[in-house]
Each structure stands twice: as C-alpha cells, then as structure tokens.
Amino acid sequence: MTELNVSWQPVIGLETHVQLGTESKIFTAASTNFGDDPNTHIDPVVCGLPGTLPVLNKKVLEYAVKAAMALNLNIASHSKFDRKQYFYPDLPKNYQISQFDEPIAEDGWIDVEVAEKGKETYVKRIGIERLHMEEDAGKLVHAGSDQLSGSTHSLVDYNRAGVALAEIVSKPDLRTGREAAEYAAEVRRIMRYLGVSDGNMQEGSLRCDVNISVRPTANDPFGTKVEIKNMNSFSAIQKACEYEIKRQIKAYESGEEVKQETRLWDESKQLTKSMRSKEGSSDYRYFPDPDLGPIEVSNELKDKWRSQLPELPASKRYRYAEKLGLSIYDSRVLTDEYSMAQYFEKVVEEGAAAKSAANWITGDLAAFVNSNRLTFDQISFKPKALAEMLNMIESGEISGKIAKEILPELLKNGGSPKMIVDERGLAMISDPAVIGEIIDQLIISHPAEVESFRAGKKKLLGFFVGQLMKKTKGKADPKLANQILSKKLQA
DSSP states (O other): OOOOOTTOEEEEEEEEEEEOOOSBOSSSOOBOOTTSOTTOSOOHHHHTOTTOOOOOOHHHHHHHHHHHHHTTOEEOSEEOOEEEEOOOTTOTTSEEEEOOSSOSEEEEEEEEEEOOTTSOOEEEEEEEEEEEEEEOOOEEEEEEEOTTTOOEEEEEEOTTTTOEEEEEEEOSOBOSHHHHHHHHHHHHHHHHHHTSOOOOTTTTSEEEEEEEEEESSTTSOOOOOEEEEEEOSHHHHHHHHHHHHHHHHHHHHTTOOOOOEEEEEETTTTEEEEEEEOOOGGGGTOEEOTTSOOEEOOHHHHHHHHHTOOOOHHHHHHHHHHTSOOOHHHHHHHHSSHHHHHHHHHHHHTTOOHHHHHHHIIIIIHHHHHHTTOOGGGOSSOHHHHHHHHHHHHHTSSOHHHHHHHHHHHHHHOOOHHHHHHHHTOOOBOOHHHHHHHHHHHHHHOHHHHHHHHTTOTTHHHHHHHHHHHHTTTOBOHHHHHHHHHHHHTO
C-alpha cells in the first residue's frame, strides 16, 4: 500500500491469550498434553453434560496470580467466574467459563524496550487493563475439498477445550506495529521466566488478538475499532498492524466507513480480510456461573507466591548493562530465554569475564543450541567448563583458535577443556626462546621474503605469522610471536 497522511495517530491494544502450563485442565482432571490423538482428552465436564460440576484447579489460580504480579497488576481479594454464551462448533458446552466484571487482577503495566532498525532504542510503559482466567475452546481444522463429494468440510478436536487460559488485556497505549510486537514478545518472555507457560506460539500456547483504530490527532476521540484474531507470531503482529493502519487511514481519507468487525491476517497475501462483524459484551449474555463459588486470595497466599517470583527479564537486562558492562544488544539477547540467562550467570559466577562469556554464549553456543533444538540447560558443555576454557584463553594457556577446535567435542560430550588440552598437547607455546628459535629457522628458510620485508613490504609480516602458526600447529602465542617476529625481521 502507498504511503499516506502521517498526521493520523494509530491506537492499538492487545488481548494476549496465554495457555497456563498445568498438567490438567482448568475445571477437570483431563490431560492437557499437546499432540495426542484428537478427542482423547475430553470428559463429561469439558462437554458440560447434565449432572457434572466444574472444580477450579488450584495450580491455575497460582499461575494466574503469579503472572498478574509479574505484570504489576493489583490482585483482587475477591473475584468470580461467569458464563459467556456463544455458539460455535469448537465449544462443546455452547458457553465458556470466563471472568467478566470481577477479574482476578486489574490495572498494571510493563516497560517495553522498542528497537527499530535505524532508530534509537527507547523504553515505553504500556498499561495493562486486566488479567482474567478462562477456559480455552477446541480447535477447528478446515480440510478443504472432499474428493468424493467435491464439498468442503471441517474437523473438530476438543483436546484443547477446557485448557486453562490467562487473558491479558493491554490498555490502548501502543502506537506502532513494532511496539505491539515488542509488547507481545515481552509478555511471552515474562510468562516463560515464571514457568507458567511454555509460550509456544506455533502450538497455540500464546495467541494475540490485536485491536486497532486510527484518529486524525492525539486529541481526537478513538476511531472505530477493528479486531484482528489469533496472531501467532511477532512478525505477523507487526505486519498486520502496519497494513491495517494504512487500510483504515486510506478508507477515512477516501470518505469510506470503517466498520467494527473481526478480521484475519492472510500471511500469504500480507493483508487483513473480513471474518465477521464484531460482537459486543451484551451479545455474550454474561451471568455469574452458578456452579463455581467466589475466589478469595488471602494476603498470606499472595506473599508466599510473590516470594517465589524469579528476577524478571527487564531487571536482568538493566543489571547486565549497568553492573556487568554489557551492551544493550548483548543484554537483550542473553535475557531472551531464561535458560540462556541462567547459563550465562553461572559462567560469570565461575570467574569468567562477562563480555567473553556473552560472546561465546550468543555466538557458537547459541548456534549449537538452536540447530539441535535444545535449551541451554540441556547441553553437555556445562557453565563451569566454559568458564574454565575462557580463563585458559585469558591466561594465554590456549588461543581462541584452539578453543574453537575443541569446542565441538565439548558441546557433544562435555568434559574438561583443560584435560582435553593436556591430553592432546594443545597448550599454547609461550616460551620466548622456543618461539625465537622457530623464527630464526623461518628467516633462514625465506631469505627473499626477509629482504622484501626489510625493503618496505611490511605486509609480509602476515606471511611469517602464518608460517609460524603452521610450524607450531596454531599453538604459538600470537601476541608474543608478533613481537619477536617484528624484532628479528628488523634486526
């Protein structure tokens, strides 16, 4: 789409649906295991059969409260569940148990670092309206054309129905697609740090609905809101926002009406398309669920759960930059995954320099972890061993090149870098007499190159360094070798 009037202000809010990582569902003992055969994790409670009664999973309440605390929300001492009526094939009861006017938590915020290409990174505080608990719906699979009848058909899998969700509703504080994507990424990061959700967007463990409107200036009332459903990647969130903002501005400037509706993002065509008209809260006919009593969270329980919260990503990023002297970029990369941050901290605790540890972890080790679909707590190369290797490089016992040579074995099998170096005789040669003797032999063997160097071709120093490293199989101390070479060649 073409560039349009830039005076318009977008207004964006996100509804983030986080599947809580409990072993059983929110109101029943049915399993939540992902990937099993369709319709094998359903029971009478999930289906809402007559005579069944839902019972709140205590772990769901704990996870929801911890998530709310990490998002700086106020925890309600008293809340309740409601029935939300809607009729759709993936909802076997024809109503959803959710929270309407008395949610478990309200009025919070998180600070989001927004990094846009070519622009300075900035921090923006995004308000959070509420967090409430509810049950998930099932999953529809649209199978396309039937080869026998020629008609289309859909399949339904109720395994996901009744899985516990925490819905996190932001305030309309976001203004760009990039801000929306960074906000969603930070929410996911926090949930994974807490251990309340795996945040796997490909499996639907975290999904976002984006609400977008535009207005001529910041002083004007909000425009007509359009919802984009079920965004499951950060890049899609950003692209969908950018497309929809331009679409709405173009409509207003052409004199067209922007309808309140629900739209879908078409990844293949890179555009949003209409799905249905947007329901209002009155359409859902909310009323208190008669089978579930009120929820009360005592101060003692709040204090207990708050004491169990880990250090969160934003705090780690600040500490890495301010206390350890790392760059903003390194701090962001290291704290993106909890297991990487923990691995890094253990390496530093073992005495390695923070910058060296960051370089190796975000470089070679991250490449290995990603290519093998592992997490840092699953690899054989333990933090203590990496610290040992980095200290050997720092002390001059081995070179970075030698470290790269032994790294694949350490990543595969673990073990001690020092032991491998000693067994293979890979320790760096740091004796000036030994290095000097080898250099003397090189000077005798290459008289023409020596004369050329002394005649002004100083680039030949690299040739002699290469020959020296070849003779020593890369074990000569590079700094010492350069010093001795320069001295002897100029003698």
